[in-house]
Amino acid sequence: MKNNIAKLLIIFSLILLFIIFYKSLNKSNLYQPKSNIKFIPSFSAITFFSKEELNSEKIFYENKFYLFNIWASWCLPCVDEHPFLIELSKNSQLEIIGLNYKDNFENAKKFLDELGNPFKKILIDRDGTKAIEWGAYGVPENFLIYENKIVKRFIGPLDGITVDEIKKIINENY
Amino acid sequence: MKIIKLFIFILVLLNFNKALAIEDKLQNKITKNLRCLICQGQSVYDSDSEFAISLKVVVKKKIDEGLSESQIYSFLTDKYGEWILYDPNFNKNTYFLWFLPLLIFLFGGAIIFKKINKS
Numbered sequence: 001m002k003n004n005i006a007k008l009l010i011i012f013s014l015i016l017l018f019i020i021f022y023k024s025l026n027k028s029n030l031y032q033p034k035s036n037i038k039f040i041p042s043f044s045a046i047t048f049f050s051k052e053e054l055n056s057e058k059i060f061y062e063n064k065f066y067l068f069n070i071w072a073s074w075c076l077p078c079v080d081e082h083p084f085l086i087e088l089s090k091n092s093q094l095e096i097i098g099l100n101y102k103d104n105f106e107n108a109k110k111f112l113d114e115l116g117n118p119f120k121k122i123l124i125d126r127d128g129t130k131a132i133e134w135g136a137y138g139v140p141e142n143f144l145i146y147e148n149k150i151v152k153r154f155i156g157p158l159d160g161i162t163v164d165e166i167k168k169i170i171n172e173n174y
Numbered sequence: 175m176k177i178i179k180l181f182i183f184i185l186v187l188l189n190f191n192k193a194l195a196i197e198d199k200l201q202n203k204i205t206k207n208l209r210c211l212i213c214q215g216q217s218v219y220d221s222d223s224e225f226a227i228s229l230k231v232v233v234k235k236k237i238d239e240g241l242s243e244s245q246i247y248s249f250l251t252d253k254y255g256e257w258i259l260y261d262p263n264f265n266k267n268t269y270f271l272w273f274l275p276l277l278i279f280l281f282g283g284a285i286i287f288k289k290i291n292k293s
Contacts, residue, residue, distance in 0.1 A: 037253060102224060128228025129235065135253035137212050138225050 040068075040148050041133040048100055048108070048122035059121060060148055065094045065170050068143040069119070070131055072103045073111035075139040081157035082115045088163060089118035093170050098122040101131055101139050144169065204233050204246055207260045217260065 044055045060066055069085060071078045089096050098119035100108050125131055134143065142154040144166055151169060154162050205219040210226045218226045218233075229250075236246045250258050262268045 102228075127231050128224060129232050132228055132232050132253065138223075 037135045038149060040143075040145055040150060043130055043133050045099070045123035045125065045130055048098070048105075048124055054121070054123065059097060059123075060145060062147045064146075065173075066145040067094055067096045067166070068099065068134070068145060069096055070099045070101050070125075070134075070136055070139050070141045072101045072139045073107040074103065075101075077157040078140045079115070081140050081159075082118070084158045084160070084163045085118040086116050088158075088166065091167070091170065094166075095120040099130060100124050102126065102128050146173065200243065201230070201234055201237055204237075204243055205230055207247075208233075208250065209258050209260055211254060211258060 040056060040060055042056050044053055046052065047054050067085075067088060071081075085096060088094055096119050098121070100122055102125065123130070131138075131141075134141075137155060140157050142158060142162075143150050144152040144154075152165070158166075202219060205226075206217050208218040208229065210216045210218045210221040210223060210229075212225045213221045213223055216226075218229045220226075233246060236249065241249070247259060251263075256262055256267075262271065264272055
C-alpha cells in the first residue's frame with residue numbers, strides 16, 4: 001500500500017514535470033514584460049543643438065506621427081539602425097525625435113555629421129533618467145506615437161521588417 | 175567653553191554622517207529588490223550596466239524628493255511592470271506563489287504527524 005502511493009507520487013510528479021517542460025519548449029526564454037505606459041510621459045529635457053529647456057508638450061502634437069528614438073554614438077546597433085531612420089525621415093507624416101542617451105556632444109555630433117541627421121529635434125539625456133521615464137531598457141529603442149499615445153514600441157534596432165510595419169501603421173491611419 | 179563648542183561640532187558632524195548612512199541604506203535596500211531587466215539574474219544593486227546605473231540615479235532622486243519606498247516601487251512597476259520587483263506584491267496572479275510554501279509546509283507536517291502517531 002505504502003509502496004504504491006510512493007510509486008504513484010513519483011509517476012505523477014514525473015508527468016507533471018514532463019508537461020511543464022514540454023509546454024515551455026516552444027516558449028521564448030526572452031521575457032519582454034508588458035509595459036503599462038500607454039501615454040507619453042511628461043518630462044522636460046535640454047535640446048541638443050540650442051541647449052534650451054524643452055517641455056514634452058511642446059514636442060508632441062496631436063494628429064501627427066512621431067517616432068521617439070533613443071540613441072547614442074557609442075551604441076553599435078544604432079549605426080546599423082541609422083539608414084532606416086534616414087529612410088523614415090523622408091516620410092512627411094512622421095517626425096523623428098531623438099533622445100541622445102548618455103553621450104558626449106562631440107561624439108554625437110560627429111556621428112550625425114558622418115551618417116546624416118534624421119531627427120527633427122534631439123533631446124539630451126545625460127544620466128539615463130529620462131529614458132527611465134519612458135520605461136526604456138537601453139539603446140536603441142523606438143516608440144511610435146500618435147495622438148500622445150504610444151502605438152508601438154520597438155526594443156532593439158529597427159530593420160527592414162519593423163520599418164515596413166511602421167509605414168503600414170501610418171498609412172492605415174491616413 | 176571651547177571644549178563644549180568642540181563637543182557640539184563633533185556631535186553635529188557625527189549626525190550628518192548618520193543621516194547619509196540611513197539614506198544610503200534605504201537606497202541599497204530598494205535597489206537590491208529591483209531586478210536589472212537587461213542582465214541575467216542580477217539585481218540593480220549588483221549590476222554595473224548602463225540601465226542599472228541610471229536606475230540607481232533615479233532611485234536616489236526619488237528618495238531625495240521624499241518619496242517612500244512603496245511609492246518608488248509603484249512608480250517603477252508603472253513603467254516596467256511587476257517583473258522589476260524581486261519581492262512581488264500579493265495579488266491574484268501571485269497568490270499561488272505566496273501560498274505554495276505554506277501548503278508544502280502543511281503537507282510535510284501532516285506526513286510527520288501521521289508517522290509519529292503510527293509509531
